[in-house]
Amino acid sequence: MLTSTGSVTALRRYPVKSMLGEALTSVDVTPDGLRGDRTHAVLDESGAIGSAKHPRKWGRLLDCRSRSAGDGAVRVELPDGTHLMAGDPELDQRLTELTSRRVSVSAAAPQRARLERAVPEYAGGVPDAVRATASVDGTGERITVGGTAAGTFFDFGRIHLLTAGSxxxxxxVHPAGDFDPRRFRPNLVVDTGDEAGFAEDAWPGRRLRAGGALFRVLVPTPRCVVPTLAHDELPPDPGVMRAVAREHRVPVLDLGRLACLGVYLDVLEPGTVRLGDPVTVLDGP
Structure with a gap:
């Protein structure tokens, strides 16, 4: 039995973690997520993964754009418009200059990946227990340190879905805010028509079919500081996450009530998803 229907209104992937990505009209979904998504990341000499979740350290990565070039290759566009391929030493040198630390682009996740996150001031930005362990690093930012999903550059689920209704x-509730979906770096944006906002709160544990792929809805997506940053032509907007924290703090696993928007998915059946494809949320596991 159906519980919700809609359609896919946007498809996006991000070949290099924390760089701008690319809009798609169709994409193959593999057991590991969207083909070509988060296949690479920028690493520093300590093995830390470059993530704009620590904007003082890695925010300049959002000035770069990554695109899939086929057969696993990735092309990066630098802020001055230069295009270089991942694996080119010149790209590593240019990114070293951009981030003011020695870095390289890698397709291999470190065995013990380290991901640093700035601690936002608003409630629900990180679990309370994690906030208590935060420390100030060399940039002067309060950060927490965690990891990624084992063997990958994904934070948690392989697919991130947003609903237009939310x-x-x-x-x-916050008309001054810029809630362009690109700020939240989704893979899929789904419009469920006249359904009220946050319809996806009822989806965790259920299956979701989009086009030819079938997914399991895992958990709500906790949000970090990244949506508040400039993305392409979108200016910084610190108010968007304060609005999310006011309006939508929900329980996530055993982490407490966190500021969330969207849901994480895992892949049950690979397939192709296209713009306009129907989306159906199914009753039962």
């Missing part, structure tokens, strides 16, 4: 709900 973005509209946030815009209604």
């Amino acid at each position: 973005l509209r709900r946030l815009k209604a």
Whole structure:
């Protein structure tokens, strides 16, 4: 039995973690997520993964754009418009200059990946227990340190889905905010029509079919500081996450009530998803 229907209104992937990505009209979904998504990341000499979740250290990565070039290759566009391929030593040198630390682009996740996150001031930005362990690093930022999903550059689930209804709900309660979905770096944006905002709160544990792929909805997606940063032509907007924290703090696993928007998915059946494809949330596991 169906519990919700809609359609895919946007598809995006991000071949290099924390760089701008690319809009797609169709994409193959593999057991590991969207083909070509988060296949590479920028690493420093300590093995830390470059993530704009620590913007003082890695925010300049959002000035770069990554695109899949086929057969696992990735092309990066630098802020001055230069295009270089991942694996080119010149790209590593240019990114070293951009981030002011020696870095390289890698397709291999470190065995013990280290991911640093700035601690936002608003409630629900990180679990309370994690906030208590935060320390100040050399940039002067309060950070926490965690990892990624084993063997990958994904934070948790392989697919991130947003609903247009939730973005509209946030815009209604905070009209001054810029809730362009690109700020939240989704893989899929789904419009469920007239359903109220945060319809996805009822989805965890259920199956979701989009086009030819079938997914399991895992948990709500906790949000970090990244949506507040400049993305392409979108200016910084610190108010968007304060609005999310006010309007939508929900329980996530055993982490407490966190500021969330969207849901994480895992892949049950690979397939192709296209813009306009129907989306169906199914009753039962």
